[in-house]
């Protein structure tokens with residue numbers, strides 16, 4: 001390292017002061033700091049609110065009614081924000097309002113420790129220039145009620161202050177002459193809607209236009225002292241706040257000693273969710289002002305059905321105050337919210353059975369996934385959450401009872417021979433291909449000590465396909481395998497019903513599932529915790545056996561075939577070829593691809609031709625060494 005680059009070695013006489021290009025800085029702060037022009041409104045209402053708090057601290061005897069009124073004048077393309085707070089003296093205008101990065105509010109909070117004061121950075125006022133061509137501030141300080149001052153600026157870089165008539169009572173009006181592209185902000189309907197959300201937690205009433213009813217008059221449940229009506233208050237707040245969905249239930253967020261001071265309300269939203277849908281909706285307030293309308297990352301990823309509002313003084317906003325620093329407190333709040341949801345769902349199950357039933361019906365799929373991500377939820381939901389089955393939604397307990405003590409789950413996407421058999425027996429089968437169903441039932445079976453029959457896996461099929469009474473010799477098995485099975489198929493001698501069915505091909509659903517969840521796309525569709533579990537379960541299959549070919553040794557056709565083979569009957573190869581064709585045709589009919597259907601159909605014709613070719617000549621058998629084609633050739637001659 002050269003000497004000049006070492007820290008702390010710059011000679012004193014070389015030190016220069018950094019120049020600020022004020023115009024550039026103002027433009028960046030005013031137009032690029034915030035993501036939406038609506039933030040300017042929030043900042044100005046926040047200043048009005050701080051000014052009331054300041055007035056209360058400095059002038060406790062004041063009898064002035066604290067209120068904020070926002071007016072829109074579409075014809076003049078103007079908005080005015082009016083408060084009856086502390087006002088500003090002329091030196092304060094220069095020192096605080098017109099000095100970027102310095103505000104009185106932060107000083108006041110540091111001196112008084114008052115946590116209701118919102119302002120911190122001394123930047124918010126600049127946002128007015130992001131929406132307005134011209135900003136006028138007319139103010140009278142409560143310290144000098146006989147004086148009025150008017151600040152005026154276009155663009156924020158230069159400003160003027162001139163004396164004017166004092167306001168009738170101390171306070172401030174900030175007037176914005178809007179830029180053409182922001183003219184819509186002057187519409188009072190729009191103002192009402194925006195301010196109702198931004199100001200819902202502010203204690204001072206905020207009015208729009210000449211309204212007599214403030215936009216923030218919805219009682220805040222966690223500030224109520226009427227425990228008797230608390231649930232009703234929570235539901236009304238959630239209904240007023242949740243824009244997209246009705247609430248099904250609502251529960252509190254309470255401070256956690258040593259972890260977070262956050263308070264608020266969470267609710268379960270109406271409106272169906274699916275495994276992959278994410279309607280998490282959380283608004284975060286800091287000292288009463290809306291900081292983030294989409295703080296979904298504070299909620300657990302499995303909680304796609306939760307909406308809510310929280311406020312905390314310990315979260316640290318970014319300078320734009322539209323997002324939060326990911327610090328220790330943020331993480332503590334994440335944990336607290338997860339716990340609040342779990343506790344809230346327990347409370348709902350216990351105290352509000354009707355709501356609980358609706359939640360289970362609406363969000364069954366999401367809850368299956370949630371149960372896999374949190375043990376407490378698994379305990380709560382294991383016996384209540386509906387599982388999709390071949391006979392509609394059933395709880396795991398009902399599935400188990402109907403399955404004679406075992407829970408049956410199909411790994412495939414419906415259909416298939418094994419499912420058909422169970423349907424005939426009236427046993428409901430859970431849809432293992434649906435989101436979270438299979439890992440949920442595996443966990444259920446493990447914890448509740450019950451048998452899980454996975455149709456489509458080797459072990460599940462063993463339930464259907466019993467071992468043969470007499471095992472085949474290795475030589476016979478090899479001959480049958482070569483004659484009947486295609487690549488990736490494993491021949492399994494067995495016994496099953498009905499006896500008329502000689503063989504059936506069953507794809508290995510576990511191998512199919514493995515291929516599906518190892519697909520890159522799975523990451524986007526399935527929450528990671530559920531995916532991890534599912535992958536752990538399919539790790540036990542290597543996927544080389546794609547299908548099992550169960551051969552029914554109880555079937556007369558197969559018995560006959562074996563007898564012919566054992567007797568060295570020359571027609572056994574032809575008969576085996578016929579069964580092979582039958583296998584392919586049946587698999588095609590049940591929707592699973594196996595072998596070449598056209599070749600199989602041709603094979604039937606060839607076999608029939610071969611078996612009938614000898615009859616006219618009175619021959620009892622066709623030479624075994626000839627292939628079907630050769631036989632046809634012979635015939636043609």
Ligand SMILES: Nc1ncnc2c1ncn2[C@@H]1O[C@H](COP(=O)(O)OP(=O)(O)OP(=O)(O)O)[C@@H](O)[C@H]1O
Pocket residue numbers: 043047048050051083085086087088096097102103104105106118119120121122123124125126172
């Ligand atoms: N309506 C008002 N009444 C009285 N004083 C005001 C008003 N609006 C702004 N001020 C004064 O101007 C200062 C600067 O305001 P500005 O909005 O830029 O920053 P802030 O509110 O202090 O901090 P932040 O950037 O965090 O909002 C405030 O600290 C306050 O002293």
